[in-house]
Amino acid sequence: MKFIDEAKIEVVAGRGGNGAASFRREKFVPKGGPDGGDGGRGGSVWAVADENINTLVEYRFVKRYQAKNGEKGHGSDRYGRGADDIELRMPVGTLIRDVDTEQVVADLTHHGQKVCLAKGGKGGLGNIHFKSSVNRAPKQATPGEDGEARSLLLELKVLADVGLLGMPNAGKSTLISSVSAARPKVADYPFTTLHPNLGVVRSDDNHSFVMADIPGLIEGAAEGAGLGHRFLKHLSRTGLLLHVVDLAPFDEGVEPAAEALAIIEELRRYDEALHDKPRWLVLNKIDMLVDDERAERVAQFLADIGWDHPQPDDQFEFDLTTPRVFQISALAREGTQELVQTIQRYLDAKHELLAKQQAEQPVMAEVPTTNGLIQPE
CATH class of the missing domain: 2.70.210.12 (GTP1/OBG domain)
Incomplete structure (x- = not known):
């Protein structure tokens, strides 16, 4: 359909x-x-x-x-x-x-x-x-x-807990197919995703969340270039954005840092509220890098985009505010379970915080007035 x-x-x-x-x-x-x-x-x-x-x-x-x-x-x-x-x-x-x-x-x-x-x-x-x-x-x-x-x-506007964004061929469709039952089209050329795909990710027997994949963005998407601009609105309802980056691009001369910064700028130009949503970095295709080169490539990429956020320590309480970085291979399913479990912990902590805030709100008592109408106390 x-x-x-x-x-x-x-x-x-x-x-x-x-x-x-x-x-x-x-x-x-x-x-x-x-x-x-x-x-x-x-x-x-x-x-x-x-x-x-x-x-x-x-x-x-x-x-x-x-x-x-x-x-x-x-x-x-x-x-x-x-x-x-x-x-x-x-x-x-x-x-x-x-x-x-x-x-x-x-x-x-x-x-x-x-x-x-x-x-x-x-x-x-x-x-x-x-x-x-x-x-x-x-x-x-x-x-x-x-x-x-x-x-x-x-x-x-599709309803999802987590939204994937990134350049075409960054591996978003491969990621959602590796962690859920969704089976979007996957190929070795850009713009294989032509419409949003939803997948239910099951972290354990009792917990799951919905992940949304939209067509890849390119520079100028906010003005209508490419396909992704038509579907950016679907990310407005998501609670968490995963910025998927191809850390080992096939084409020579392609700079992952420049592409990542271009995506962030497109979000800001399209909608400030979307730009300000919690956004984590997912560095994909690390299986294509030599082990000795991997750490150096990651460090150089984070330096080029000006990443100065230390990885939070969740030993006592889950940190909802600090952005995170994950190194994965969606194709080889390397690091994907750690990503899924961290997302689930983030969503659980967020729900607990919202429930606590709602419980602390004062309850408006209703008292009858002289004219018989009910008004807040």
Whole structure:
């Protein structure tokens, strides 16, 4: 299935049915009075997050979704039937914006989340609502209300704990295939990854996390060069970035340090918030270096990019703030388990910190006021 992460659609809710203006007409009841019923409610359009869907391809071909109108009211106090709602199932991680106002309508972040995109119109009132002691035979009834109509932009941002970034052919696809069950295309030429891939990495029997691989970046990606710029948005939801660097490039004259600095600059130019996310260095393809040369090549690379962060000591408490460096061979699976276990410890420590911060927040007590309303204490 083709991966589609953006789509533009139009949703139109149903119109409410008109109220009826009728009078009771039965034998031996000459003055039965008004008996016009209300119109039915128009159908609404809802978005539902579904974890079994991973692309917006369906919304590339069907652009308009319109709910049915409510049924009009009838005599004999019969109300019109309300129209059925429409449910649009979308991938978890879909961000929905109003095209005209650019406001966020919904952010589908968990399975089963349901959000109304366009509300159906109310049905009109029948003339039974207008009778009174001075108006025994009202002939007025109200029309049904129009349903809401919106043009919406659907934008899918994959949800992952860890995101991989780097130049084409840095070994990101090989890494995600070696630590998870994901099987992206792997080849010895650049831009083999054409869309994001997700893999579930199981660190032990009871713990796992999701890793996302996006197409490789090149210099000028923030302005649209290459493929990766279209998918940088998917990294905005990740909690940790792994910057994968090819430490033994096949082409002569390629400087890994220059490429790494170019990637960091592209992140900064694309989004400062993305640039400021926790980012670890993963030096890949060390199996292609001679053992005697390996330490020297790593030290020279770190010096060229201005890396001055010592490797943290996690003997007593896991350090969440200091960036880290890992030397691995994704193809030979050398150093990958150490990377996986450290990532799991990082995610566990982060979750514990968030839970502690939430527990320390004061609870707003509710007390009744003199007017009967509930207000925070």
